Amino acid sequence: MKSVLACGLLSGLCLLSACGTDDGDPVTGRLAAVPLIPGAGPDGSFYAAPADGSGKSLATRWPILLSHPFSLTAERSFRGDTPEGSGFDAYGVKKMLEAGGAVVYQPDKLAYGAHETRGRLLYKKCAGSTLPELLCEGDRPQPVDGVYLATLQYCGDAALRARSGFGDEDSCRRGLKFNLICHSQGCPDSRYMLAAVRNEFSGELMYRHLASWTSMAGANKGTAQADWTLEMTGSCLSPGCRSPLVDLVLAADSYRQNGALIVNGSESAVALSRKYMLLTTDMDCDPGAGKACAPSFNQLYPLPVDPEQPVYYQSFSSQIDDISHPCYARNELNWRIVLDREGPNDGNISVDSQKFSHYGPGATGGVTPVLARWVSGRSSDPSRPHPGLNHMAYADSKVPGLDEGRLSCQGEDNSQFRFSRLGLYRDIVAELVLRGY
Secondary structure, three states: OOOOHHHHHHHHHHHOOOOOEEEEEEEHHHHOOOOOOOOOOOOOOEEEOOOOOOOOOOOOOOOOEEOOOOOOOHHHOOOOEEEOOOEOOOOEEEEEEEOOOOOOOOOOOOOOOOHOOOOOOHEEEOOEEEHHHHOOOOOOOOOEOHHHHHHHHHOHHHHHHHHHOOOHHHHHHHHOEEEEEOOOOHHHHHHHHHHEEEEOOOOOOOHHEEEEEEOOOOOOOOOOOHHHHHHHHHHHOOOOHHHHHHHHHHHHHHHHHHOEEOOOHHHHHHHHOOOHHHOOOOOOOEEEOEEOOOOOOOOOHHHHHHHHOEEEEEEEEEEEEEEEEEEEHHHHHHHHHHHHHHEEEEEOOOOOHHOOOOOOOOOOOOOOOEEEEOOOOOEOOOOOOOEEEEEHHHHOHHHOOOOOOOOOOOOOOOOOOOOOOHHHHHHHHHHHHHHHO
C-alpha cells in the first residue's frame, strides 16, 4: 500500500504509476508477415491489439525487459490476474511469460526519480542506500540489477547464447538485444536509456541493443496530472520547480519501498510535466516571444531511427469510458483533471500522450516511428459496453472482467465483462515471436 502520508498530501502524484511495404527492410518485412489490423480505437486511427496468443510459443529470440512505472517497485508492477488479499500475484506477467518459453528480466529502478536517473538505473543499478551508490558512483560499485547484469547472466548461459545465435560469451555481450516492454514513466525512462546510455560491452548507444520497444500507456508526452500537482504544491516557487515538501514526502515513501534515502523525488513530478516533456527541460525558462530555452525531453531524446539497426516501435493506448463504474471511483479526480486539460484519458495519462504519434503537443513536433495500437476489455452484453481500462490496468489494479468476470470492486456484477492482464501481455509477446523478435 502506498504511503498514507504521501497519498494524503499528493494524491494526484501518487496515483501516477505509469507501415511500410515489404521492401526487404527487417522491420517492415516482419510487419508484412503478421499484418496489423487498422481502424481500432474510438476514432479508428489506431491498429488493433494482437490476435489471441493462447497456446502459442512465447519463446522470443531476444530476452524480454520490463520497465516499471512511477511510484512502484518492480515487485508491485506487471502483476497477474489472480487476486491475493488486497492485490494480485506478484511477478505474474514474468512468471506467465517464462512458463511459455520467454526469458524475462524485470529490473527494479526507483519508485521516484527523473527519467534520466531511472533510465540509468534501468541499464545498471548497484548496491547501496544513496542515489550516487545506486548509480554505481561509489567506491567498488557492485552491480545488482539492470540490463548490464541481465546481459552477464544471459550470456553466461550456453543454451541461451545459442538461442540468440551467439557462439561465445564475448560476442553475446557485444551483440545481445532485448525486447523492451514499458509502462507509464517506465517508457520515457527507457527512451533515455536508448538514446543516451552506452552499453559497456559494445561501447554503442543502447538502442543498438534493442529489437523492439512496446509502450503500455506510456507517459510519452507527460501528463496534466503532474502539472496540477506542481501547481497545488507551489513547487515552481522554488528553483527548477523542485519542492522541498514533495522531496520530503517522497523520500519517506522511497525509503519504505526501495530502502534508499532519495531526497530529490520531486524530480519525478517535474519530469512528468508537459512543460518538461514538450517545451523545455529548464523549468525556470518560459518559451515564447523569441525567448530561447533548453530543448524539451522529447527534443533531446527522440526514438532512434537507424536503418542499420532498426527497432520495432509500438504503443498501446486505452481510456476509461465509464468513470462511474465502481472500479474507477478512485480515478475520478485525476481523470477529470486530465480530461479538462488534455482530453480522453485513462485516469492518469491522456490518450494523446499514450499514442505518441508526434513528439510535440497534439499533431506537432514531428512524427514518431511508433505504430499506435488500441486496447480495451470485452462485454457479452451490447447494452453494457466494457467501461474501459484505467492506467494501472497494465500493472496491478482491479479491472472489470478480471478473474473471468468474477472480480468485483464494490459488490457490483462484472460477469458480462472480460479482461486479462496476463492475456494481453501473452498476446503481445506471441506476436513478437511471429515477427521474429
